[in-house]
Structures are given as structure tokens and as C-alpha cells.
Amino acid sequence: MLIHQTNNANRIVVKVGSSTLTYGTGLIHLRRFERLVKVLSDLRNAGKEIVLVSSGAVSAGAAVLGLGHHPETTEEKQATAAVGQSELMRMYSEEFSKFGHTVAQILLTKDVIDTPVRRANAESTFKTLLSMHCIPIVNENDSVSFEELNFGGNDTLSAYVALICSADLLINMSDIDGFYDADPRSNPRAKRIPELDRVDESVYAMAGGAGTRRGTGGMIAKLKAAQIAEQAHIPMMIVNGVDPDILYDIVEGKPCGTIIYNREA
Numbered sequence: 001m002l003i004h005q006t007n008n009a010n011r012i013v014v015k016v017g018s019s020t021l022t023y024g025t026g027l028i029h030l031r032r033f034e035r036l037v038k039v040l041s042d043l044r045n046a047g048k049e050i051v052l053v054s055s056g057a058v059s060a061g062a063a064v065l066g067l068g069h070h071p072e073t074t075e076e077k078q079a080t081a082a083v084g085q086s087e088l089m090r091m092y093s094e095e096f097s098k099f100g101h102t103v104a105q106i107l108l109t110k111d112v113i114d115t116p117v118r119r120a121n122a123e124s125t126f127k128t129l130l131s132m133h134c135i136p137i138v139n140e141n142d143s144v145s146f147e148e149l150n151f152g153g154n155d156t157l158s159a160y161v162a163l164i165c166s167a168d169l170l171i172n173m174s175d176i177d178g179f180y181d182a183d184p185r186s187n188p189r190a191k192r193i194p195e196l197d198r199v200d201e202s203v204y205a206m207a208g209g210a211g212t213r214r215g216t217g218g219m220i221a222k223l224k225a226a227q228i229a230e231q232a233h234i235p236m237m238i239v240n241g242v243d244p245d246i247l248y249d250i251v252e253g254k255p256c257g258t259i260i261y262n263r264e265a
């Protein structure tokens with residue numbers, strides 16, 4: 001049996017996408033949301049340091065505003081995210097508090113990552129929050145960030161968060177079981193690849209296109225995220241977020257999804 005050694009990871013960045021957090025209706029998948037918060041709380045209780053990168057601001061905003069559709073234009077998405085981000089944090093704060101945990105909201109834009117002084121400041125904020133036993137919950141500052149809605153999305157964001165937190169492991173929870181050698185949505189013979197050393201051209205060649213409309217990710221974005229995490233040799237896992245209990249398997253070192261090791265060459 002393969003042992004991923006993910007059981008040694010202490011500081012873990014978990015990215016959860018809109019397609020995992022919401023139903024096809026665009027409304028929050030409450031059962032999954034509650035379970036995710038409970039499992040993360042339990043891992044925190046076990047001594048793990050957890051940073052959550054959560055999408056869902058646009059979806060939550062659309063629900064609060066009763067839009068009845070996922071916003072299309074950038075202006076509409078940014079306004080909807082402003083409404084939804086606070087709703088999302090209210091829900092996280094309420095749910096985590098049931099288990100005695102305190103959350104902290106961090107909204108990032110790409111220029112924070114690209115500007116050394118601002119990046120160093122963000123690094124120390126994360127460090128301080130973790131030392132205070134908080135669970136930082138991160139999203140892109142969608143309402144003021146035009147890059148977010150056009151390229152990259154939270155897959156990319158989560159990789160940068162893993163870098164600035166010096167994470168031991170990045171877990172990307174999505175609506176797909178892992179990385180496949182062909183697109184499993186169109187090719188029934190596609191096989192999941194349990195482990196990859198790193199992402200290179202041959203891996204890109206196997207990747208399919210974008211996923212569902214409710215998320216901005218898709219496999220290419222996840223592979224790019226893995227390459228960002230490779231800068232600091234942080235392993236990244238791509239797993240299905242349908243059952244948040246998969247996080248227990250990961251911390252117990254059981255193989256699941258796809259792990260991209262990103263080890264030093």
C-alpha cells in the first residue's frame with residue numbers, strides 16, 4: 001500500500017471550491033458545509049494548524065440577493081461577492097464557534113503576493129493568527145480584484161497561501177476524484193493517477209478542460225497551482241470534496257485522490 005506521508009503534515013491549507021460548497025441551485029450545501037467545518041475543527045483539536053481557502057462568496061451573494069442566476073458580468077460578480085463574502089463569514093463564524101473555534105477573515109489580492117513588503121506583512125499576519133489558534137479563512141478580495149474573475153481563481157490563490165503560510169500540505173477539494181489521464185467526464189476509460197512527482201508538460205497534455213460553471217477552476221488551474229506550490233516543495237493533493245471526511249484519510253496517510261509530491265529534485 002502506498003503511504004503518502006501526508007500524516008506528517010502539521011500546517012495544512014485546505015481549498016474548497018464553490019462546486020463543493022453549493023448545490024446546482026447555487027444555494028449553500030448545508031450538510032456538506034457543516035460536515036466540513038466539523039472535520040476541520042476536529043483536525044484543529046488534534047493539533048493541526050488549518051488555513052481554509054473558501055470560495056462561495058459570489059454564490060452566497062446571489063442567494064442573499066435572490067438573483068436566481070449566477071452573475072455573468074464582472075461588475076455584477078464583484079458586487080455580489082461583496083454581499084456574499086460577509087454572509088459566508090457569518091456562516092463560518094457561527095458554525096466553527098459551535099466547536100469552540102475562532103475564525104479570521106483574510107482577503108487577498110495578487111499585488112499583495114507580488115509586493116515583498118505587503119507579502120511579508122501577510123506572512124506575519126497568518127503566523128500570528130495561527131499562534132492565536134485561529135482558523136484563517138481566505139478568499140480573494142473579489143470586489144476590488146479584477147484578476148480574480150478573469151484568470152486563476154482560488155486554485156491559484158490557495159497555492160500562494162500555501163507559500164506565504166509555509167504550509168506542509170495543500171489540499172484542493174474539488175468536484176473530481178483526482179487527476180485523470182484523460183477527461184473522465186467525456187472518456188469513461190479515463191484512469192485516476194494516484195501520484196505524480198511534479199507537473200510537467202506531459203501532465204498538462206493529459207489534462208481536461210474547465211469544470212462546472214459554479215467554479216472557476218478546472219484541472220489546468222489546479223496543475224498551475226501545483227507548480228506554484230512546487231516553488232517551496234509543498235505537496236498538493238487533488239481530492240473530491242463531496243465527503244469532507246476524506247480529510248481524515250489524508251491526515252492518516254491513506255492514499256486518496258492524487259498527490260503531487262513536488263519534492264526537491
Ligand code: GLU
Binds near residue numbers: 018058142148215
Ligand atoms: N472567489 C470566488 C468566490 O468566492 C470564487 C473563485 C473560485 O472559485 O476560483 O465566489
